[in-house]
Amino acid sequence: MVLVRLVRQLLALPFSILGTVAGFFSPALAAKLYYAAWLVGRAGQAGLTALAKFLHVEGQDAVRLRAMAMLTRHPSAAIAAFAAALASAAGDMAEAEGLVNLARELGGDPEGLTELVEHEIAASRTPDLRERWRLAEALADRRDLSPTVSKMVLSSLMWLELSQGAFDRARRRAEHILAVADDPQAEIVLETVHAQAGRAAEAARCAARAAAAPPANRLYWRALASHAAGLGQRSADALAELRDYDAALAERVEAQLAGMGDGR
Amino acid sequence: MTLADALVFIPVLIVALTLHEFAHAWTASLLGDDFARRQGRVSFWPGRHLSLLGTLAFFVLRFGWGKPVPVNLYNFKRPKRDYLLSSLAGPGANLLTIGVCFVLMLLTRWTYHFGPTGAVWMGLAHMMLRLLAVVSAILAVINILPVPPLDGSKIWPCLIPGLKPTLKPRTTWLFLGLLVFMLYTGNLAPIFHAAVKTITAVMPVSEGKRVDYLAKQARAAIAQAEKLLDDGHDAHAADVRARAEVLLSEGLAINPHDGEMRYLRAATRSNLGRHEEALGDIERAIEIRRDDPIYYQWRAHILDALDRPDEARRDRETARALYRVAAQDDAPVPRPPSRPATAPGRSSGRSGRGEEEHAENP
Numbered sequence: 001m002v003l004v005r006l007v008r009q010l011l012a013l014p015f016s017i018l019g020t021v022a023g024f025f026s027p028a029l030a031a032k033l034y035y036a037a038w039l040v041g042r043a044g045q046a047g048l049t050a051l052a053k054f055l056h057v058e059g060q061d062a063v064r065l066r067a068m069a070m071l072t073r074h075p076s077a078a079i080a081a082f083a084a085a086l087a088s089a090a091g092d093m094a095e096a097e098g099l100v101n102l103a104r105e106l107g108g109d110p111e112g113l114t115e116l117v118e119h120e121i122a123a124s125r126t127p128d129l130r131e132r133w134r135l136a137e138a139l140a141d142r143r144d145l146s147p148t149v150s151k152m153v154l155s156s157l158m159w160l161e162l163s164q165g166a167f168d169r170a171r172r173r174a175e176h177i178l179a180v181a182d183d184p185q186a187e188i189v190l191e192t193v194h195a196q197a198g199r200a201a202e203a204a205r206c207a208a209r210a211a212a213a214p215p216a217n218r219l220y221w222r223a224l225a226s227h228a229a230g231l232g233q234r235s236a237d238a239l240a241e242l243r244d245y246d247a248a249l250a251e252r253v254e255a256q257l258a259g260m261g262d263g264r
Numbered sequence: 265m266t267l268a269d270a271l272v273f274i275p276v277l278i279v280a281l282t283l284h285e286f287a288h289a290w291t292a293s294l295l296g297d298d299f300a301r302r303q304g305r306v307s308f309w310p311g312r313h314l315s316l317l318g319t320l321a322f323f324v325l326r327f328g329w330g331k332p333v334p335v336n337l338y339n340f341k342r343p344k345r346d347y348l349l350s351s352l353a354g355p356g357a358n359l360l361t362i363g364v365c366f367v368l369m370l371l372t373r374w375t376y377h378f379g380p381t382g383a384v385w386m387g388l389a390h391m392m393l394r395l396l397a398v399v400s401a402i403l404a405v406i407n408i409l410p411v412p413p414l415d416g417s418k419i420w421p422c423l424i425p426g427l428k429p430t431l432k433p434r435t436t437w438l439f440l441g442l443l444v445f446m447l448y449t450g451n452l453a454p455i456f457h458a459a460v461k462t463i464t465a466v467m468p469v470s471e472g473k474r475v476d477y478l479a480k481q482a483r484a485a486i487a488q489a490e491k492l493l494d495d496g497h498d499a500h501a502a503d504v505r506a507r508a509e510v511l512l513s514e515g516l517a518i519n520p521h522d523g524e525m526r527y528l529r530a531a532t533r534s535n536l537g538r539h540e541e542a543l544g545d546i547e548r549a550i551e552i553r554r555d556d557p558i559y560y561q562w563r564a565h566i567l568d569a570l571d572r573p574d575e576a577r578r579d580r581e582t583a584r585a586l587y588r589v590a591a592q593d594d595a596p597v598p599r600p601p602s603r604p605a606t607a608p609g610r611s612s613g614r615s616g617r618g619e620e621e622h623a624e625n626p
Contacts, residue, residue, distance in 0.1 A: 009316055017317070020437070110303050143339045144302035150338035179344065180337040181430045 012041025044076030081109035112145030184213030287357030523552035
């Protein structure tokens with residue numbers, strides 16, 4: 001059995017190498033090559049990489065269908081967890097829960113996606129922001145999640161802290177995220193916290209560092225963060241500027257902000 | 265690399281690699297990041313740390329690599345400091361391995377203190393430890409090079425203020441290609457040679473290794489004396505022989521049971537005119553090895569010099585009989601030296617004995 005697996009992995013190796021090379025110039029080709037590597041080697045990790053690559057070239061729904069098909073062909077915890085994450089992102093919590101259970105049955109996923117989806121399922125069942133905050137903190141306390149999952153959890157926690165008025169905690173969270181890697185979203189939150197505290201120079205420095213992000217994204221985050229921090233005028237300015245770049249997004253943000261109320 | 269080399273080298277490489285990768289994972293876990301633990305990397309089982317591609321590369325390119333330990337920097341309290349520590353842990357583990365190897369090498373260097381079987385095992389253990397120390401030194405050195413994806417590339421961004429400890433994957437692959445090219449073309453060889461030279465210069469030497477070294481030096485001195493004699497520099501040749509005798513005496517002080525060195529010292533002492541001492545040595549050599557005709561021939565020569573012709577004749581007869589037995593066994597027939605009085609160096613090695621023929625009365 002071990003020998004068969006080894007032979008399969010050996011045969012899959014060229015596809016993985018070519019997939020890595022192709023990733024530099026063609027995500028679509030890279031996705032197909034990783035998919036071929038998964039077909040030959042049946043390693044869940046290769047399937048996961050293929051799905052992540054497909055996500056760049058296909059719609060989320062198409063990738064979700066693909067993940068389900070892959071699960072039927074060669075079930076693996078990593079793919080089940082990824083499919084669960086996609087289902088959760090699509091708001092289909094029932095299916096996400098089923099897939100999380102399947103991932104657990106198959107032996108746990110190496111990345112920690114199951115924990116993330118479980119958290120999202122639990123969070124979706126409570127409208128109380130404080131309870132969501134508590135759940136997110138509990139997940140953030142876990143030390144065995146992958147960097148991608150950790151980053152998502154920390155970001156989500158940072159936004160919750162900002163919206164709950166825990167500015168100092170939001171600032172520390174953003175600083176922690178930024179201590180690892182550049183992150184315009186964290187820069188915008190940090191900028192907002194500084195602006196809220198009247199530290200204009202620090203806020204300007206954060207804004208300058210966040211300038212590398214696409215303007216629409218930057219303005220979207222600034223509008224949301226400022227609204228959450230109770231900086232209504234700043235949020236309105238960002239929203240007005242966003243209209244120049246992406247009117248449709250600006251409309252969605254406006255609706256979102258209206259749903260959130262008057263901020264702090 | 266021969267099969268025998270590979271059988272010794274590969275387990276040592278696997279041990280060094282496993283300790284290196286384990287140290288990364290364990291340190292990360294100690295500092296609060298259990299992502300590597302989740303992936304089963306806090307383990308001494310080599311299978312967890314070997315990369316399929318890296319292992320294949322070893323057989324094709326003559327160098328390989330282990331599976332990189334995944335680290336989640338978000339789990340660290342102080343990402344830069346903790347990432348620095350977990351990155352240093354790999355080369356640090358290699359340095360620690362070298363230290364442990366040195367201590368064990370100090371314990372296993374007494375090659376000849378545990379009898380002939382013990383000497384074989386002690387010699388083998390010492391050799392494996394020596395190789396492990398050398399491989400660990402190479403791993404430590406290569407990994408501190410500031411080239412992605414090596415540990416060194418993770419260390420310097422953690423030390424420079426304002427830099428983030430992460431690099432873009434595209435850059436990593438570019439550097440990886442460059443690194444493979446440099447390894448393949450041997451551009452990094454001087455660095456490895458320097459590491460190996462440094463480590464071997466300070467590592468404990470076993471008795472066996474010391475004896476080998478002394479025997480080699482003594483043979484070289486004997487050969488040099490031969491040449492000097494041929495060129496007519498008799499006085500200088502005597503000095504060189506005296507040096508050879510000192511080297512052989514040092515070797516025999518470590519391992520008095522080395523028949524070959526006894527024989528060489530007997531020949532050297534005889535050539536220096538110290539026949540009584542030479543006789544003692546050659547008799548001990550014969551005690552150690554009774555089937556070597558050349559030992560008897562040398563004793564005959566020494567006995568002649570001591571004016572004991574009857575005993576010398578008996579030794580020559582014994583030597584002749586032993587040559588005949590060797591011939592009947594279809595073994596290559598060793599031939600007696602033509603000039604035992606002047607040339608132990610020529611007859612010191614097994615091949616050297618073939619140069620001289622049927623000169624029973626030097």
